[in-house]
């Protein structure tokens with residue numbers, strides 16, 4: 001059996017009903033998993049075939065349970081390309097979540113603001129992305145069971161889900177931005193010259209994740225909602241160095257809005 005099925009079988013042996021929604025929780029945003037009720041926690045190291053997360057601030061477990069009445073499964077901590085995992089490993093959890101039944105994937109991340117109208121602490125709904133990683137998780141023989149050879153990405157982020165998330169933000173009086181997420185490999189933060197370039201290219205926020213998972217999700221036919229927490233202004237905008245501590249501090253501040261937005265969106269998704 002392949003890694004995907006081995007992992008899926010293990011998870012299915014631990015959980016009840018199939019989850020409808022999968023969540024990937026970015027740096028500093030893992031607190032959302034604490035809101036899941038009747039939680040079944042599965043540390044990555046216990047899941048056969050799963051890689052193990054190494055970065056500080058990433059707990060590294062799957063959490064299954066109920067969020068606003070919906071059956072969900074959340075990744076508390078993700079696998080980044082810059083950690084040295086190959087792209088297949090980075091996207092494995094998405095494929096596993098698809099296999100156990102999710103229809104919708106909510107991806108979240110901490111990102112640097114490129115758009116100068118943004119402020120640290122803003123939440124940005126991802127309208128589209130630019131893959132600036134120089135590689136792609138679908139390179140290699142295509143497994144037809146997973147999806148087509150040449151997937152369409154003209155609506156990588158579902159317009160319906162984007163609309164639903166905007167509505168949720170408005171109802172909850174949460175300030176919301178919308179824009180294009182650029183994925184770099186990291187682990188360095190960008191140079192000011194790179195940020196200028198990315199702005200010219202149409203980027204609004206920049207980070208080191210999300211795009212591989214979204215590509216695999218679309219390949220698998222999942223509907224995707226993407227949310228970036230603007231944890232800092234990208235390099236060169238403010239006259240100060242960037243640090244991971246700043247990223248974590250800001251996500252800490254925006255926590256309550258982030259939690260309300262995601263929970264509200266989940267509620268609307270299951271109602272829809």
Ligand code: HPA
Nearest residue numbers: 110111112206207208234
């Ligand atoms: N650049 C890249 N990744 C990031 C940033 C940034 O400024 N902030 C949080 N993740």
